[in-house]
Amino acid sequence: MTQHKVTSGQTIRARRVAWHDGSQMLAKQDIDSIRVACETTLHQNWREGRRASDGTPFAYTCPSPFHYPWQWYWDSCFTAIAWRHFEPERSRRELESLLAAQREDGFIGHTIFWTALNGGRRFTYNITSTDAPMTSSIQPPALAWAWRIAVGDPATVPQILRHHDWLAENRDLDGDGLLWIVQPDESGLDASTQFDAIWRYRAHGLPGFMLLVRRNRTLGYDVRRILAAGGPVCCEVLTNVLYNLSRLALGRPSLTKTMIERMYDPRSGLFMPLTRPVPLRRPPMAWSALSPLALPDLPDEIACRLIEEHLLNPKHYWLPVPPPSVSASDPNFAPGDDRMFGLRRYWRGPTWVNAGWLLWLGLLRMGYREHGEALVFRLGTALAHEGLREYYDPLTGRGMGAVDFGWSSLFMEMIDRDPRAPGSYLE
Numbered sequence: 001m002t003q004h005k006v007t008s009g010q011t012i013r014a015r016r017v018a019w020h021d022g023s024q025m026l027a028k029q030d031i032d033s034i035r036v037a038c039e040t041t042l043h044q045n046w047r048e049g050r051r052a053s054d055g056t057p058f059a060y061t062c063p064s065p066f067h068y069p070w071q072w073y074w075d076s077c078f079t080a081i082a083w084r085h086f087e088p089e090r091s092r093r094e095l096e097s098l099l100a101a102q103r104e105d106g107f108i109g110h111t112i113f114w115t116a117l118n119g120g121r122r123f124t125y126n127i128t129s130t131d132a133p134m135t136s137s138i139q140p141p142a143l144a145w146a147w148r149i150a151v152g153d154p155a156t157v158p159q160i161l162r163h164h165d166w167l168a169e170n171r172d173l174d175g176d177g178l179l180w181i182v183q184p185d186e187s188g189l190d191a192s193t194q195f196d197a198i199w200r201y202r203a204h205g206l207p208g209f210m211l212l213v214r215r216n217r218t219l220g221y222d223v224r225r226i227l228a229a230g231g232p233v234c235c236e237v238l239t240n241v242l243y244n245l246s247r248l249a250l251g252r253p254s255l256t257k258t259m260i261e262r263m264y265d266p267r268s269g270l271f272m273p274l275t276r277p278v279p280l281r282r283p284p285m286a287w288s289a290l291s292p293l294a295l296p297d298l299p300d301e302i303a304c305r306l307i308e309e310h311l312l313n314p315k316h317y318w319l320p321v322p323p324p325s326v327s328a329s330d331p332n333f334a335p336g337d338d339r340m341f342g343l344r345r346y347w348r349g350p351t352w353v354n355a356g357w358l359l360w361l362g363l364l365r366m367g368y369r370e371h372g373e374a375l376v377f378r379l380g381t382a383l384a385h386e387g388l389r390e391y392y393d394p395l396t397g398r399g400m401g402a403v404d405f406g407w408s409s410l411f412m413e414m415i416d417r418d419p420r421a422p423g424s425y426l427e
Contacts, residue, residue, distance in 0.1 A: 024373045024374045025373065025377060026376065026377055026381070026384070026415070030380060030381065030384035031380070031415050033384050034380060034383050034411060034412075034415065035412070035415070035416075037383070037387055037409075038082060038388065038408075038409035038411065039086050039409075041388045041404045041405070041409055042061055042082060042083060042086060042406065044065065045061045045063070045064070045065060045079075045404065045406050046059070046060075046061055046090070047059070047060055047061070047062050047071075047114070048093075051114050051115075052115075052116075053133070057100070058071070058097045058112075058114045059093040059094065059096075059097055060076055060079075060094050060098075060112075061075070061076065061083070061090075061094060061406045062406065063079075063402065063406045063407065064390065064402035064403065064404055064405050065404060066402070066403075067402045068402065069115070070111050070113050070114065070115070070117075071097060071098070071101075071112040071114060072110070072111050072139065073098060073108060073110055073111070073112075073139040073142075074140050074142050074188050074242075075406060075407050076094050076095065076098055076146075077142040077145070077146035078142075078146070078406075078410045079407055080092075080094040080095050080146050080147075080150050080151075081146055081149050081150050081410060081413065082406075082407070082409035082412050083150070085412040085416050088150070091150035091151055092150075092151050095143060095146060095147055095150070095151060097112070097114075098112070098143060099157070099159040099160070101133065101134055102159055102162070102163065105162075106163045106164075106166030106167075107138075107163075107166050107170075108138075108163055109134030109135040109136060109138070110126060110134070110135040110137045110138055110139045110186065111125065111126075111134060112133065113132070113133055113134060117132070124210065124213065126183065126185070126213060126216070126221065127217070128217055128220060128221070136217075136220065137182070137183060137185065137186050137216075137221050138167075138181070138186050139186060139187075139188050140187065140188050140238060140242040140243065141163070141164070141167055141179075141239075141242060141243045141246050142246060143246060144160050144163075144164065144246035144247070144249045144250050145242065145245040145246040145248075145249045145424075145425075147160060148249035148426065149418075149420075149425045154246075154250055155249075155250045160250070161250070164246070164252070167243070170222075171223055173223060173224070173235075176258050176262070177253075177255045177258055178240050178259070178263075178274075179235065179240055180223050180233045180234060181223075181234050181235075181236055181239055182216055182223050182233055183204075183212060183213070184199055184203060184234075186236075186239070187234075187238060187239050187288075188238070189236075189286070189288060189325075189346070189347045190204045190346040191203065191204040191205040191346050191347060192286050192288070192326070192346075192347040192348065193283075193284045193330060193332045193347075193348055194283040194284060194285075194286040194288065194289075195234075195283070196283075196284070197279040197280070197281045197282065197283045197284070198234055198275050198283060199212065199232060204345070204346075205345040205346075215229070227276060231276050232275055232276060232277060232279075233275070234273050234274065234275050234276075235262070235263070235273060235275075236273045236288065237259075237263060237271045237272070237273055237288045237289060238288040238291045240255060241288075241291045241292055241294055241295060241358075243255070244256060244259070244295060245294065245424060245426070248296070248297075248426050249426060254295075254297055256295050256297045256298055259271065259292060259295075260299070260302065264302065268285075269302075269305035269306060269309050269310065270289040270290070270306070271288075271292050272289065273288075284326065284327070284330045284332060285310075285316070285326070285327040285329075285330060286325060286326050286327075286347070287317065287323050287324065287326070287355050289306075289310070290310055290311055290317070290323070290362075291355075291359070292306070293306055293307070293311070293358070293359050293365075293366075294358040294361045294362055294424055295424070296365060296423045296424045296426055298362075300366065303362060303366050304366065306362070307362065307363065307366060307368060310327075311323060311359060311363075312368075312371060315327075315328060315329050316328060316329055319394040319395060320378060320394065320396070320397065321351050321379055321382050321392050321393070321394045321395070321397045322351065322356065322375055322379070322394065323351060323355055323356060323359055323375075323394075324349055324350065324394035325347045325348065325349060325350060325351065325352060325391075326347070326348055326349050328394070332348060333348075333349050334348045335349045335350060335393050336349070336398075336400065337350075337401070346391075346401075349394065350391035350392055350393060350394060350400060350401075351379065351382075351391060351392045351393075351394045352390075352391045352392075353379065353383075353407065353408040353410050354407055354410055356375060356414075357411070357413055357414060360372055360375050360376065361421060361422070363375065364421055364422040365422045365423065365424070376414045376415070378397075379392075379414075380411065380415070381397065382399070383408065383411055385397065386398065386399030387399060388403075388404055388405050388406075388408040388409060389401055389402070389403060389405055389408065390402040390403075390405040390408070
């Protein structure tokens, strides 16, 4: 697809002025441009066939043709939601491919290798054998929620029920329903600054990360064995928000009250991760601290604090292209491509479309319609000019990371609106 580039500092400055000129509605030509880009990207990233080793059929949207060739769990959940705006049957096929990879005990991995895993990634991915059909790590369990949004009732699908049974049995350390992760990338947020205090030199993208992978491989990515070996393990906010939304989609009891009791800090008005062992310093404020806004049963007083004190605060998250993945007030905030030893370290400042969508749902539910429209306008302006990129500079809108990035098509939810959106599609 054709990428629309920002070619000069003057263009960037002009666009930043436009973001603040009081016009809060995307132009029709921008909406049309985004719609074409979404449909084109989804079609060109579509992969289908049969796995050579056993003939299992698959059909999925690879996140980006060059950098991400396989099926990533939460990427597929997001692109399945986007497909319903163009070819709804592909929504079902995408999610059914995740289920086709499922083990008999209900486990579904972070990444599914429908074609062979080769090269150096065999040494860096979370696998326990070189011929593994998928990783032994998880990603935020959004499958049941995505099924509810794009396909139908997930409670009628035995494989989805079995998947949730595995999660409850294997990742709920305390019996209260909350899930724990064993590596930062299990959250989908990889090198987020919140993990620097938790995993320290073994955080994602740092040299010690490979030591963490090697250790967790030997322990089979078993959260209890890893905790017994000294951890760290983390009860991360966004992971549990998406898990809770999936539980609600299945008709299971909500975890919102438990999240408030255990993860909400009334002094700051933010949700914070739980960690064992307790880190030496408090994790910095990342956008995931606001992600409970997507929960339809979050109490209004907590939601209002998240919105008014943090999301709409221009010192924190209400930047020209909101929401940044880290508060702009944080010393580690890096709006551009943050790199360490030549490697990108994700989620350390730039804006991602899935984050914008989840927080937009909270703005709608709480009646902040004008701010919701402003978020759509600002983020949509970046997409219209830059194409579907992996993430965007929250100050200038410059597209960065992978090109033709599949889940950025999730922006379709913000322009072709479902009346169920204010209730997170669960009403």
